[in-house]
Amino acid sequence: MSREMRFTDPGEGIHEAEVVEIMVDAGSSVEEGDSVLAVETDKATTELPAAHGGRVEDIAVEVGDRIQVGDLLLTLAGDDAGDDHGKSTGGAEGDAAGSEETGDRDGASTGDKATEQDRKRRHKGPVPAAPSTRRLARELGVALETIDGTGPGGRVLDSDVRAAAESEETGPESQSAERDEAPQAERPAGERKPAPERQPASAYEPPDFSRWGEVERVPLRSVRRATAREMARAWAEIPHVMHHDRADVTALEHFRRDNAEEVEAAGGKLTLTVLVLKAAAAALRAMPRFNASLDADGETVVLKHYCHIGVAVATEQGLLVPVVRNVDRKSVRELAVELTELSRRARDGGLTREEMQGGSFTVTNVGGIGGRLFTPIIRHPEAAILGLGRAELTPVATGDLDTPAVYARLLLPLCLAFDHRLNDGAEAAQFVNRLRESLQDPESLLLAV
Missing domain, CATH: 3.30.559.10 (Chloramphenicol acetyltransferase-like domain)
Incomplete structure (x- = not known):
């Protein structure tokens, strides 16, 4: 049975941390209580212990990633990983080698789209996605809850986020533009062309400083x-x-x-x-x-x-x-x-x-x-x-x-x-x-x- 380890609420108003060290490798075995990751919050560095023993099946984060409460950290496979009743403990659907009832959600998609009911059930808990994917979603203005992940266990990938963003760009706005470009003769006489919808001001986008010389990008930490x-x-x-x-x-x-x-x-x-x-x-x-x-x-x-x-x-x-x-x-x-x-x-x-x-x-x-x-x-x-x-x-x-x-x-x-x-x-x-x-x-x- 596969079990997910997620970043739990450390209390005291802390909602995010930064991964500063990964102490295990994919395929290695750990026992319950072994330290597997080190994360740094605003004021302290903390080692996170494994809640269960098993083999590290997948590591969902990298050093330098900023994680939030509920984010997936890694997946552990126990001795009974082949049990078809094995589902992750963090709210994601099934394991990578799901049974026939789960539709083989291991990346080799059958091509059938999930129903709305399936999508809601899968995203009832935190959406399975890497912190870098969550950052990308925030930058592109895409809600992770609306995306059908194509990764193992329904995990949302960067490619899923970009596809959703492109879909939104070619969605209602482009259809509105097509309506605006309709011949004037199709509008009733005297009807004005609707004013374009006002868009919020975009965030400041700094210039490419490397145009003027060598630069180094260093993240703000701790x-x-x-x-x-x-x-x-x-x-x-x-x-x-x-x-x-x-x-x-x-x-x-x-x-x-x-x-x-x-x-x-x-x-x-x-x-x-x-x-x-x-x-x-x-x-x-x-x-x-x-x-x-x-x-x-x-x-x-x-x-x-x-x-x-x-x-x-x-x-x-x-x-x-x-x-x-x-x-x-x-x-x-x-x-x-x-x-x-x-x-x-x-x-x-x-x-x-x-x-x-x-x-x-x-x-x-x-x-x-x-x-x-x-x-x-x-x-x-x-x-x-x-x-x-x-x-x-x-x-x-x-x-x-x-x-x-x-x-x-x-x-x-x-x-x-x-x-x-x-x-x-x-x-x-x-x-x-x-x-x-x-x-x-x-x-x-x-x-x-």
Whole structure:
């Protein structure tokens, strides 16, 4: 009996993955629980075990294929593969050497077309097709459910998709064109020629860059692919507004240096980011609409009575954002120890998905890399994100026009990107003012536990 192995729902909102390794060959034998494939989701690589033992009859994917829940991965043949009752477990019809009742659907077609009832029954579950075939169907705008597959077990092949696309091109549209080209005399007098149906704008088609020199095509993978998708969504759905300011952190830097060794002895690193987290928590508690989300109906504000702040960490895999929970309830020392550990595991690839979920606000700091100022993109569905630039000694003039004085002060650039649907510019200015006041008074950070 042949049994299909399909990509099952891994949970946690994951619907697709990329095949990064195939650990078996067609014809090899596996036992139940043996790892047969390795797939990579947005944040982790997972080995998929065989649900049953048997001989690998067919491998439906290749390294680099992007698969979705329900896609066929491989077919295993057991000892009773010749049993005429053997049907695949994933919803496809029969095996490649089906009985007389199944009509020998092994590629040597008898020429008889499947009835509508047969087609519906065959496609009741996921349509058997390789991920590359599914991509082709999406590109050509063809619904796989409407195609009678000519491959083994009714599997839809690339040739089936192209044939269906060509059939649609020569279908109703061409017939409409023929009607439009009918002689004018056949229309009643005074009847206008119908206007052509408006077609949707086609997607952007880049030029052939190889015309101007050598190119290399490298697929977006893993974290970078997830980042591209989420950033495009956030920029498209959230009306961003940027509020810029600077905070005098001269006293804060002295405080940081005075307490760095004590925090290091406890296992943490007292950074400027840690102190900003504490100040941001106080501002979020005072102005909860920056610690909120807009519900899916677009008319309800979800105010969160917790303060979980994500901190962007640059890694070799890409940008990861572990979440520090209950920032408003923890001391500066506790935050330093926790953030140090989360950052280390982010760079080592040891974060769990749970540790990167549930954030209500985000802080990102490029100052350590050398960026003076930038405008971050809000992480959907949060209401705001705070970007930190490089703190620099800057001449600051004080006094009045008649008796000015100039001092060197350490100034930290701030950029608050906020969702204009939830907050206005005046509220953003008030939020940043509160943040600045906390950063300029280090003693207030010690009391805010």
